[in-house]
Amino acid sequence: MSSWNAVVTGGAKGIGFAISEDLVSRGFNVVITGRDSAALDAAVQRLKESNPKVSVTGKVMDVRDLDSITTTFAEIGEQFESLSALVNCAGIVIREDMETVSDDTWLTVINTNLTGAFRCSKAALPLLKSAPAGASIVNISSIAGTLGIAGRTSYTASKAGLEGLTRTMALELAEFGIRVNGVAPGWTRTEMVDRGINEGKIDHDHVSSRIALKRFAEPMEIATVVNFLNSDEASYITGQTIVVDGGITINGNT
Numbered sequence: 668m669s670s671w672n673a674v675v676t677g678g679a680k681g682i683g684f685a686i687s688e689d690l691v692s693r694g695f696n697v698v699i700t701g702r703d704s705a706a707l708d709a710a711v712q713r714l715k716e717s718n719p720k721v722s723v724t725g726k727v728m729d730v731r732d733l734d735s736i737t738t739t740f741a742e743i744g745e746q747f748e749s750l751s752a753l754v755n756c757a758g759i760v761i762r763e764d765m766e767t768v769s770d771d772t773w774l775t776v777i778n779t780n781l782t783g784a785f786r787c788s789k790a791a792l793p794l795l796k797s798a799p800a801g802a803s804i805v806n807i808s809s810i811a812g813t814l815g816i817a818g819r820t821s822y823t824a825s826k827a828g829l830e831g832l833t834r835t836m837a838l839e840l841a842e843f844g845i846r847v848n849g850v851a852p853g854w855t856r857t858e859m860v861d862r863g864i865n866e867g868k869i870d871h872d873h874v875s876s877r878i879a880l881k882r883f884a885e886p887m888e889i890a891t892v893v894n895f896l897n898s899d900e901a902s903y904i905t906g907q908t909i910v911v912d913g914g915i916t917i918n919g920n921t
């Protein structure tokens with residue numbers, strides 16, 4: 668069995684699943700976590716079929732729940748002596764503006780996207796420190812981490828916070844051989860975005876027209892950049908959040 672072990676939160680669907688699929692193809696043993704056990708089972712099955720030589724495990728873990736995180740990483744510590752990669756991908760978007768967003772909604776989004784990544788990184792730390800050839804954390808941010816987007820108050824705040832956390836963890840964890848980076852995807856075809864399109868909250872054609880490459884990303888186009896950061900090829904990159912957005916944030920055209 669491979670000695671490269673990775674955890675992907677939110678790994679059963681969307682971008683997290685693509686990251687897991689790519690890790691498995693690179694020979695990593697992968698633990699995917701999520702809230703929905705049926706979705707986890709289906710994802711584990713597909714990942715096992717794509718590379719029967721590695722170990723794939725699914726674990727129910729809610730990233731808003733510290734006890735759930737503590738228990739899950741203790742179990743992962745029984746399974747593996749070390750972790751080479753942690754990808755904090757679990758995330759939600761609730762589209763409400765600052766004036767109307769409730770305190771509960773605000774906290775749900777911050778607790779999932781920001782506090783969840785902090786807690787998982789902290790819980791994974793002893794295992795990451797034990798990785799013989801160094802380890803990598805990648806936090807999945809968003810172009811909303813640097814842009815203001817009306818109607819995404821809690822989401823933009825959570826992702827901006829995540830990019831700050833990325834920089835400071837990179838400084839604090841470098842002495843342990845742990846690199847910490849982020850990837851900030853632009854518009855990517857997953858359930859999260861399809862829901863927004865179906866609910867009429869995202870105008871697909873208008874957004875596409877603003878993207879230099881004139882299309883949304885496929886999840887695998889984000890995953891390969893995440894796993895480049897997890898690889899030795901990125902051995903001198905830490906504290907950065909790489910934007911993968913098809914050229915929407917460089918578009919100053921009116």
Ligand SMILES: NC(=O)c1ccc[n+]([C@@H]2O[C@H](COP(=O)([O-])OP(=O)(O)OC[C@H]3O[C@@H](n4cnc5c(N)ncnc54)[C@H](O)[C@@H]3O)[C@@H](O)[C@H]2O)c1
Binds near residue numbers: 757
């Ligand atoms: N799709 C996009 O256009 C886009 C763009 C920028 C950033 N992102 C980010 O990428 C990440 C993945 O998003 P996606 O588009 O694949 O969405 P998705 O809805 O398809 O997947 C999100 C995953 O996170 C999990 N999750 C949500 N809340 C959780 C919780 N409390 N505990 C555990 N797991 C939880 C879900 O179960 C799901 O597996 C998110 O962090 C999102 O903010 C997505």
